[in-house]
Amino acid sequence: MALLFAEIGVHVSLSDPSEEAMDAVMQKAEKQGYHGKVDKYTDYDSLCKSLSSPRLLVFSLPHGGVGDKVLEGLEPHLSHGDIILDCGNEHFENTERRQDKCKGTGIRYIGCGVSGGYQAARAGPSMCPGGDISTLNEVLPLLKKVAAKDKNEQPCVGAIGKGGAGHYVKMMHNGIEHGMMSAISEAWGIMQKMGMGDEEIGDVLAQWNSEGELRGTFLVSIGADLSHKRDEGRLVISQVLDKVVQDVTGEEGTGVWSNTEAIDLHVSAPTLNVSHAFRLASAFRGDRERAKKTFDGGFPPNELTVSNKKTFIEDLRQATYAACLASYIQGINVIATADRAHEWEIDYSQVWQIWRAGCIIQADYISDEILAPVLKSKPSSEDLNLNFSSRVAKDVMKCFPALRRIVAKSVETNQVVPAISATLEYFKVVSGTDLPTSFYEAELDYFGSHMFDKKDDTDPNVKKPVEGKYHFEWKPATSQKEQYGKNYSL
Template sequence: MTETKADIGVYGLGTMGSALALNLAENGFRVAVTNREADWIDDFVKEEAALSGSFIPAQTLEAFVAAIKAPRTILFMIPSGDPVDAMIEAVLPLLGEGDTIIDGGNSDFHATRRRFEQLEGTGAHFVGMGVSGGEYGARHGPSMMVGGTTHSWEQLKPMAEAIAAKFNGEPCVAHLGPDGAGHFVKTVHNGIEYADMEMIAEVYSLLRDGADWEAARIGKLFEDWQEGPLASYLMEVSAAALQYVDPVTNKPMVDAIVDQAGQKGTGRWTVIEALKMGQSASAIEGAVGARGWSAERAMRGVAEDILPSVTLKEGAIPSNDDLASALLAGRILSHAQGFRILTAASEEFDWALDLARISEIWRAGCIIRSALLDDFAEAFRGELPHGHLILAPAMVEVLEKTIPALRRTVGAGVAKGIALPSLSGALAWYDSIRRARGATNLIQAQRDFFGAHGFERLDSDGSFNADWPPLA
């Protein structure tokens, strides 16, 4: 009897690939699996004996492709960059009309757009799919952001919706647009994630360094905030981490961890692309910068002994309610920056991104899932002057109540010499946005003075140059 072919193939049995393969199998799909290191294949199938009947292990790329029913759906869960290009080159000659390659890694969306174009006219299709939720999400239900052709989406949709996280029964996955749309949305998701993590860490720093609170006490406060508008996965994680005791020292685990945060590049990509499109990402840039500064730990140790210490000690740390309101305001502003970047990219690359739908697919499974995302989705579907989240009536109402607390919190950080790069960056952006007339008229005057770059006038149309006086 001929063996039933697989519904999908997963190439790459690392942490994420294995988790997604198991998720697919558990949801009733037959999965062909293979890996560059062939000994991983049998180990994977043996370890998952309960589901082994759902897998077709293949020792070669040819056998792997042949094991998948046409039109084939092949998911690459491999490192981004050159490995993806190498795999496309290797597998493309084995594919037929309508087959789809999916890159499920954190790839640069520019590379995804190039690969999408590379496959046009070959009969095969290329999909860039952002997957958020880490190992647990991949195994039990991630949030997924898909960019590719309608053909590929219709082919992938039943499987993607089956394995995705669910929010009130609705799958947290969507086809967001062609070529690099899915990977770009995932990139900005990660940029928002950087800002969210940094803002929580900044409040922790204010309480630890400014009010001498112990980790567990801060963790309990964060746990209490889970009952209100700050409810989120990252707040839950932070509360749990701060209250966890290190079995080696019997002290808070966070106090044993080196203050040096890693990064894989997606936050930095968000800032770079924002700047290219003329958008501000100050809250995200503050978070990326903070991780960069954290890496210079040896220099910071020397600088603490050399640079003048803070002498301004007046004022107390804001109340818990103020800190909660400041964090809420900062999170709204950082998300607003992220969504504005998505809007700019959608216009530049003709993607027609649905920001409400993006908000919805982030409500479960992904790292930035939070109570706010429902409010954002509703705002994007309602009255939205200039398409800007912070101008939605509901957001204006919340910001009116919380911005004063953000000002007091940033002021306390300045007075006590405690860096709050994301919270202060968010506030500076808000204050720039809310002013009809800023100070860049002077900058344009400077540009015309030294470079004759011209300027526009408030009282006349056209471009002008001034006859500036010579300098002594």
Template sequence: MSATSAATTFTPAPASADIGVYGLGVMGANLARNLARHGHAVAVFNRSHQRTERLMARYADEGAFVPASELADFVASLRRPRVAIIMVQAGAGTEAVVEQLRALLEPGDIIVDAGNTFYKDTQRREASLREQGIHFVGMGVSGGEEGALLGPSIMPGGTQESYDRLGPMLESISAHVDGTPCCTHVGPDGAGHFVKMVHNGIEYADMQLIAEAYDLLRHVGGLSVPEIAAVFRSWKDSELDSYLIDVTTEVLERVDPATGAAFVDVIVDAAGQKGTGSWTTQSALELGVAVPAIAEATFARAASSSSAQRRAVREAALDSGAREIGYDTAEERQSFIDAVRQALYGSKIAAYAQGFDEIATASTTYGWDVDLGAMARIWRGGCIIRARFLDDITRAYEAEPALASLLVAPTFATALESVLPAWREVVATAALAGVPAPAFASSLAYLDQLRAERLPAALIQGQRDFFGSHTYHRTDDPTGVYHVLWAEDGRAEEKWD
């Protein structure tokens, strides 16, 4: 159950710790330090005891830590109702720790999974532990190792009773914007992990959109990497101001010390992923929600890593028809730069709208009653997608909590009307130049689908009725269910019960 160090064995402490952290990797150690720095007594334990020793050797003076060499001592050091945060790898590791803790905890105690766990696993664990009277909280934490130490965005699910115990501590260590903590109770069972999953899906889309903007500026606009860095830096003073724009600027400004080349040019162009983008896309399909920007961002990472296929297509020279597009004057080039900025903003609005729609649909499906405005509010600081325009999203949902789509909020509807001409021009230019911009294009198509009076889905439904007797509804009888007798003369139509 635990590993004991020959060097140091910590003496069991009485029940004095406000909260415990199991798992002292970088994220877990930083979260424990954050809690201790804010005046909370923190029990700390790690399966590999050396990490507990290292934490105490380096940071014991930062606050009240209660170290344990044995898991039973870790649990015993927690005051009731006990709270134990798990900071271990999602999957089998989390499952094992949950089982270890449940054997030592009592009704009313709380287990918090702060990893990137799939929300359905959280729902399953919550239901199982509830039978034993133990609260299980799936808690999203965004901000990376720096955020864990200095103030993350925190998305806890679980019961209201568990949040009453946890909330004050979590709010104290979260990021704060305008004096408001970037932490709130999201909803029951898997709600917290679901919202964190969608947060990560939006992050995928945001990063892909920024990367496409970079690619267009470089390969259509003809800008050098330092020039593109300067463009991104200038966008900090626009509606695009965000943490990811800052990160992008820093990456593009970096020069590789070994070669003297732009740092971005020495990185292999194959993007990795840890699964949350895929989960967001798969969950959207299950819920019947369109999230094309998130899906395309996920697929783009997969395509980037498909080295054999990329090489084969390049060697096949399938580039005929792509135009060489250039800009002869500074004015023309600046006009294209501004068009890309507008396209990026429009696509970003669409991507966030898709994410919030997915959260809203899941909330209705599972009875979570998630406050969408509160989600935008707690994402304003600490997390990876923190951005200026999250203030606008917060205000939009505060003004109309049942907003059908973020796209129709007055602020964003006006913005979209303004950027659409440039957005269309950029997507068309990308296609003509043969520069891939799947997230830009799919986000525009998403908007056009929603604004269309009539979609070709009518033809699809006719096809489905022909080969599979899947039936259809008529425009003059939308509640009726009909089927054409295709196998007979194809003229007769039946109304089905």
């Protein structure tokens, strides 16, 4: 990001615990023609003295205690009105805690989610800043220069909302990302079991990315690209081991947080939840090898034979799209629920804009056809649930038969489809009004006296998530003597 700011003419003062890392950036700056635009500093005092007031300090740090330590070291050298722009993947509660801490000293702290990977960090990322609105408006002119631009040359950055809203929206962006990645990976696995080679699969993904509901989907486009990459004559993808470790190693916290938030806020998000569980299980390769032996070879996917390859691949495309759409629906529903709880006053038209380019979940069709009609109107969080959108319903109903066929064929042939199958169940459940949870509720009342509502009750509260009014004495409680009869003894 230092080079990105230097490219637009900003003089950058650079500080990092690793002088070697700073030297590498300095060398790149020289090679790219930014002589004199980037200077390095090994202590906070000289760093802060190099900047004019009000200073703008940009953090690009790992989440957690590192940010607290850096902030503590900087504070004695900062002045009233200075701005810290935290561009790390920080937890929103840490962001809000630091914002509160900085208020007492007059320092302004903005939590800014940044998406797009290291390539976008250099070429222009999607940026998601949240905090004090007047401070956001102060930094936005600069951020608009470095942010990614959509197809209409509009910057993918905007004032998202108060407090930790920026980091929260970025966190849920990553949850959506994981759901989409799982679905696309599952589609890749199915095509492999159809006997398709990686380059043929890459061609299919390129076609998906060029038209239809997956048009302009970044994760599909890079899947098409990586399917053709070779190293020393071999396809690189053929050498990649089947484990995702970023959650377990701790370098990626947003996957855990996004799922925890969905659960804590009581938002149904099974596509996101199961995608995360899939990643977790994949990380423990050694455990999976042991379980495979225990289960006498496990339950590997069978080779998949279909009567009409073209028709089946079209079904697979629609099923993959349905899971990507479900990921968006679930993620945005979590954001809206958190917005109501924290009173961030999120601007959903800006959420729509920042996801139009430069970010991992960029999906042109979803953005143009699904999100634009809902989010551009700046809905309140009270009114926002994408499952109530007629435009969403149109696509779900169109894709549902294909989604069902893909899941059925996958179950029949042992294909690995956690996100795709969870999506099928999700749409069945969220639109269902005769669920087997009646039996679930009855059992809860049986052993726990948890109460239930009755089907013929006309009270409007039965439509809300509130405790029921009725209890039935399914089995009276008994004493130990009554319970054990002849076998009872003191």
